Amino acid sequence: PVLVVDFGAQYAQLIARRVREARVYSEVVPHSMPVAEMLAKDPAAIILSGGPSSVYAPGAPQVDPKLFDGDVPVFGICYGFQAMAQALGGTVARTGGSEFGGTPLTARPEAGVLLRELPAELPVWMSHGDSVTAAPAGFTVTAESAGAPVAAFEDLAGRRAGVQFHPEVAHTAHGQDVLKRFLYDIAGIEPTWTPANIIDEQVARIREQVGDKEVICGLSGGVDSAVAAALVHKAVGDQLTCVFVDHGLLRAGEPEQVEEDYVAATGIKLKVVDAQERFLGALAGVTDPEQKRKIIGREFIRVFESAAREVAAAGDVEFLVQGTLYPDVVESGGGTGTANIKSHHNVGGLPDDLQFKLVEPLRTLFKDEVRALGLALGLPEAMIWRHPFPGPGLAIRIIGAVDQERLRVLRAADLIAREELTAAGLDRDVWQFPVVLLADVRSVGVQGDGRTYGHPVVLRPVSSEDAMTADWSRLPYDVIARISTRITNEVPEVNRVVLDVTSKPPGTIEWE
Ligand code: XMP
Secondary structure (H helix, E strand, O other), X not given: OEEEEEOOOOHHHHHHHHHHHOOOOEEEEEOOOOHHHHHHOOOOEEEEOOOOOOOOOOOOOOOOHHHHOOOOOEEEEOHHHHHHHHHOOOEEEOOOOOEEEEEEEEXXXXXXXXXXXXXXXXEEEEEEOOEEEEOOOOOEEEEEOOOOOEXXXXXXXXXXXXXXXXXXXXXXXXXXXXXXXXXXXXXXXXXXXXXXXXXXHHHXXXXXXXXXXXXXXXXXXXXXXXXXXXXXXXXXXXXXXEEEEEOOOOOOOHXXXXXXXXXXXXXXXXXXXXXXXXXXXXXXXXXXXHHHHHHHHHHHHHHXXXXXHHHHHHOOEEEEEOOOOHHHHHHHHHOOOOOOOOOOOOOOOOOHHHOOEEEOXXXXXXXXXXXXXXXXXXOOHHHHOOOXXXXXXXXXXXXXXXXXXXXXXXXXXXXXXXXHHHHOOOHHHOOEOXXXXXXXXXXXXXXXXXXXXEEEEEEOOEEOOOOOOEEEOOOOHHHHHHHHHHHHHHOOOEEEEEEOOOOEOOOOOOOO
């Protein structure tokens, strides 16, 4: 792998993603990892990321000079660039020329490889107080800016290079080109991290782990569990049984997508548990959001558990598939305590006494890679590009008690919103598009000659990177108008459509 050493800023994961986009496998490691341990991973290259501190600040993370003893190619970015300069005998100083944000860079592309064929003037993203004032011996300086006399350097013989700016952010023109020049031309790495290769590698790994044992997997209708199961199925075929708990809280067409399209595409052995009545019974009369989540989480575990026991009774089930993604792995290593705003029930979370061993074929992957894999595995596009959907489903989009009738009304309105968004070609511009039924609110309207006393629905389209923060999507008015007209015409129980224009924070994405 290419190791991205995390110096504590938010950039390391982004760098790792950009490296993967260049079709090179990468992993994030903490700066506290001893160099011997890094080298034991046999890295194709090491990238030192940006960090929050000055190399001279007390307690600033240091780069162990041993890193440079071997011949592993190294690329330094921002703080990593300065730490590298210092470790190799260059000079880092506070010049008073701090730069934050968009900055013009003056490059000498022909002087080296890193910036080859790029314009001599280009806008880059900077964030630094200290600057490298003299490059270490053996390095050629290939760029400068007003605040950074040495803004890029390289030592081709030593296969080392660095930049003061952030090539991984979108604001840096040609940033991805710079990264590729390092990976391909300086470090000499072949771009082989393709969906087909990832699939081959994972399939081999799953076969080795599972052997001839049986495997079980819970499908939620979401992309992660669908791709994880498809990979396992490709590896061990009918040793895999999938369980789909239909809790009756999915949107129109989604159970069919799992039960028909997905099975048709994969040939997976699927056990469907129709638990709609059980869930609705348990939810009857419940209005408190956290209460709803607890009930759904509890019922889900019970239903899945008994289905799993049935499957297990029939064979030698030893493994459970989980769709854990790489960012979860990196972040759970970070371990910062965040406030419990909503108790998210993780579909597939199971009690310990089931004691399955976990198969986690997506553990090294980012979401976009999971999607690319899904497409390469031939899964239905609608499933691959599905927006994130909460485990408790429509239950937390009905404000008030949940019942069959209210679910029917919300499903109808939600389907219209989704259809129009898709028709406008905006699916990928929007992170999520909850439609919320204010089931306990009524308002007066007029339809035809008659007075109506119906319910409002709220449109909640949001843009986001990771659901931690979000902004309301500025959908074109004519799209919103079409959704509104169609809902009020086609869903008689709804006589008012309102748009939620709250960012997160202070609002959350869901209403409950
Ligand atoms: P909020 O509403 O907290 O949502 O801004 C952030 C993201 O999490 C999803 N969400 C959930 N997912 N179980 C889940 O699996 C839950 O209980 C749950 N509540 C919210 C929400 O759809 C958004 O993507």
